[in-house]
Amino acid sequence: MTEIRLQNIHQYFDDAHILKNIDFTFSEGKFYTILGPSGCGKTTLLKIIGGFVNPTSGDLYFGDKKMNDIPANKRQVNTVFQDYALFPHLNVYENVAFGLKIKKVSKSERDERIKEALRFTNLTDFKERDIESLSGGQKQRVAIARAIVNEPDILLLDESLSALDHNLRVEMQYELKELQQKLGITFIFVTHDQEEALALSDEILVMDRGHIVQAGSPKDIYDEPLNRYVADFIGESNIVEGEMLEDGKVSIYGRAYECVDGGVKRGTPVEVMVRPEDIILKPAGEGHLNVTVDSILFRGVHYEICVLDEDGYEWVIHTTQRSEEGKKVSIYFDKENMHIMVPGEKEEEFNERLESYEGIL
Numbered sequence: 419m420t421e422i423r424l425q426n427i428h429q430y431f432d433d434a435h436i437l438k439n440i441d442f443t444f445s446e447g448k449f450y451t452i453l454g455p456s457g458c459g460k461t462t463l464l465k466i467i468g469g470f471v472n473p474t475s476g477d478l479y480f481g482d483k484k485m486n487d488i489p490a491n492k493r494q495v496n497t498v499f500q501d502y503a504l505f506p507h508l509n510v511y512e513n514v515a516f517g518l519k520i521k522k523v524s525k526s527e528r529d530e531r532i533k534e535a536l537r538f539t540n541l542t543d544f545k546e547r548d549i550e551s552l553s554g555g556q557k558q559r560v561a562i563a564r565a566i567v568n569e570p571d572i573l574l575l576d577e578s579l580s581a582l583d584h585n586l587r588v589e590m591q592y593e594l595k596e597l598q599q600k601l602g603i604t605f606i607f608v609t610h611d612q613e614e615a616l617a618l619s620d621e622i623l624v625m626d627r628g629h630i631v632q633a634g635s636p637k638d639i640y641d642e643p644l645n646r647y648v649a650d651f652i653g654e655s656n657i658v659e660g661e662m663l664e665d666g667k668v669s670i671y672g673r674a675y676e677c678v679d680g681g682v683k684r685g686t687p688v689e690v691m692v693r694p695e696d697i698i699l700k701p702a703g704e705g706h707l708n709v710t711v712d713s714i715l716f717r718g719v720h721y722e723i724c725v726l727d728e729d730g731y732e733w734v735i736h737t738t739q740r741s742e743e744g745k746k747v748s749i750y751f752d753k754e755n756m757h758i759m760v761p762g763e764k765e766e767e768f769n770e771r772l773e774s775y776e777g778i779l
């Protein structure tokens with residue numbers, strides 16, 4: 419088992435500064451997801467851990483051992499790539515066996531380990547099958563079996579569910595989570611799909627242009643995003659400008675609201691986030707703000723209703739309540755569901771503020 423520590427990692431490709439001062443420790447045995455838009459540096463970070471890219475500067479440690487100069491095949495790490503990189507001319511068993519043969523593992527040990535890897539990935543009945551005859555989900559399982567047969571401490575998965583259709587993808591998410599729990603090793607999964615990140619992870623690292631912007635449990639990141647970027651990237655949100663009046667009180671468009679956040683100087687401009695599912699529709703005059711229903715979309719499990727307040731600002735609401743376009747209603751949200759963000763605040767400052775203020779409450 420291995421803790422992975424990235425210390426002041428920078429990565430340049432020619433003049434392009436791709437990773438900027440990455441400082442992060444992955445604990446043993448957890449499911450991590452690196453989440454961010456295309457091009458933000460997720461795969462590069464994974465490749466540094468896997469040993470396929472040497473960082474321009476900074477250090478990588480597994481436990482106490484510095485890994486910068488240790489080649490990929492000498493690290494207790496295996497990678498499952500997006501395209502699975504399976505050998506099309508070999509069957510399932512042979513694909514899983516390949517690495518062990520190269521390493522000259524004895525036939526009896528090889529057979530035992532392959533049997534175990536196929537069992538873990540529910541492929542026992544498929545071992546004789548040609549790769550080409552398998553579905554996308556089965557190919558993905560072979561790629562995972564081929565990685566775990568090496569008994570790695572760390573499994574890296576690069577957008578490895580993205581080739582699958584929606585239903586299969588959801589099914590594989592369950593399998594992947596279960597597999598990680600059974601094996602108890604560290605999984606580092608890369609995706610740009612926020613729902614996938616929320617469903618799978620013990621911890622999510624949100625990246626933006628080479629930085630880790632915020633790291634935390636899915637619930638922390640969803641309920642208490644550091645800033646507008648994270649709030650928008652994970653889930654949908656209503657974000658309005660406000661000003662802090664005092665601890666537990668914020669002004670939005672000149673009207674004072676009670677909130678549960680604090681530790682921000684009086685008069686500081688803030689952004690206030692309310693998730694669409696936390697807004698309640700009430701008859702006109704009974705909520706915080708009077709609004710007019712602008713549009714309604716049926717989204718299967720809820721309606722997505724856009725309303726305009728009297729200042730012309732739009733609010734998005736997810737509700738199972740039916741309404742009508744043009745109807746005059748009002749919106750209400752509990753103080754616990756308002757989240758205050760301070761533009762420009764760094765993750766350490768934000769965490770300190772949350773801890774110290776919550777400590778007072």
Ligand SMILES: Nc1ncnc2c1ncn2[C@@H]1O[C@H](COP(=O)(O)OP(=O)(O)OP(=O)(O)O)[C@@H](O)[C@H]1O
Binds near residue numbers: 436455457461
């Ligand atoms: N070997 C390389 N040489 C030059 N540029 C590279 C190299 N590898 C990656 N890059 C560039 O670094 C940036 C980050 O790439 P990376 O693959 O890490 O992003 P990503 O977040 O994984 O994106 P995606 O979700 O599209 O895979 C991109 O602009 C990419 O073009």
